[in-house]
Amino acid sequence: MWRLTGEVAAATALVHAALDAGITLFDTADIYGFDAPEGFGGAEAILGEVLAADRGLRGRIVLATKGGITPPVPYDTSADYLAAACDASLRRLQTDVIDLYQIHRRDFLTHPQEVAAALTRLVEAGKVRSVGVSNHSPAELGALQRFLNLPIVSTQPEFSPLCVAPLYDGTLDQAMAANVSVLAWSPLGGGRLTDTGHAAGALLAEQGAVYGVDAVAAALSWIMVHPARIIPIVGSQKAARIRASTDAFKVEWDRERWYAVMQAGTGERLP
Template sequence: MWRFAGVDLATARARIDAAFEAGVTLFDTADIYGFDTPGGFGSAETLLGDVFAEAPGRREAMVLATKGGIIPGVPYDSSAPYLASAIDASLRRLRTDRVELWQIHRPDLLAHPQEIARTLEDAHAAGKVGAIGVSNFTPAQTSALARFLPVPLVSHQSEFSPLHLAPLFDGLFDQSMEQGMAFLAWSPLGGGRLGDPADERGRAIAALLDAKAAEYGVSRAAATYSWVMAHPARPIPIVGTQKVERIGEIPQAFIPRWTRAEWYAVLQIAMGERLP
């Protein structure tokens, strides 16, 4: 839902309907999404809440996730008073009394994990959030928060694509597998850069993805999503397209299959070096 704001209700409803028709059930938004549109901070959540008001059955059928803790100009606040107010504000905008997953959007270096944990525990106990996750956290930051939480952290959300490989090597995938956490991969197409590569590395990666796409009769995007999903941490690509026709292509991601040699070939081109 990163670019969901700034459109009319009919357009928003068409996007949600297309996603359901494609088999999508997880919808990931955040309170800051839309802050750079005329609607401002919270406008993506507000627009989704408008869709729910028009079609309440859509809310009942989805796994709804949102995030909070970023304030333009601050930039981060995970203090107890702010997080409690942010969760309540998101629920009002979304016109719902509960979200299935609530995630801290980015770590606040001035907030003690015990303070954060207490606030999230209260929201969970009150039934406002069904589960708790973290976004853009390091493994150490995640472990520190988990130490004070009586309920498990169920998800990581961080960037992962052939153009951003950090979770493979910084411990995020390892922790996800160790703790049984879902991994939500944002910008799985490299922020759109894999759609129109601007350098030799990107073009070389795209060529391998295109070969896989041609083998299975799918789009380059679908081949990329399938490469992301092939890791045993079972990353879930957060698909950011707002085009109905592209949303309809999402199921193609389940079609391609990668051999180890093919998957590692993409990785080594992406790394710019051969593995030993």
């Protein structure tokens, strides 16, 4: 998480709700807020205000952000741009170092060697601790890793029962082989999986009911049971929903039910 919006007090309550629930990874991006009143960098700025108000919070979280999307270009991962973007993120987040800096999307006009050099300089300068990618194919991740002397520690694909491409395109296999952490965005399919009128949503609600939880918790658990040990990115703006997300640990799956949800989500029978 997170696309934080609105008042700092409300954002502070969400941060504390997450920490109380045992959630310590806070994932944002400089682009978050671009399509809201806060504007480009808005989500980072709000989180920065929360951290500045209570300096003890920074040491309790893993702070992750992303750069490389710059409307209306739309993508720029040139060395000069990434250096400036990271500095801007540091200022907005009011921190000296970003724990995980991710390339948000592939920029087809920048050679991966240039991206690798830029990321290396950020790490060597002490501005970034680790690097990752988002919305990258296995080939794109591999090309970038080829020019890096430090590991790409995370990849962030869209993944849910409604978007199972990472199961087939090698994303999860590569992650398991290279010990890369997987952060899944849109784990609820943009909210569609909470609709019991959807076949997958109905199955998730049924599975959740067996364990006394709702379809949201079941959907998160469906993702987490994969052997890649996927971390779903929870983006709720409601403290109660954030706390309830830990109910995902209560749900267990057998293969028949897990694959049934997958088939319902894709609308296709497995061979």
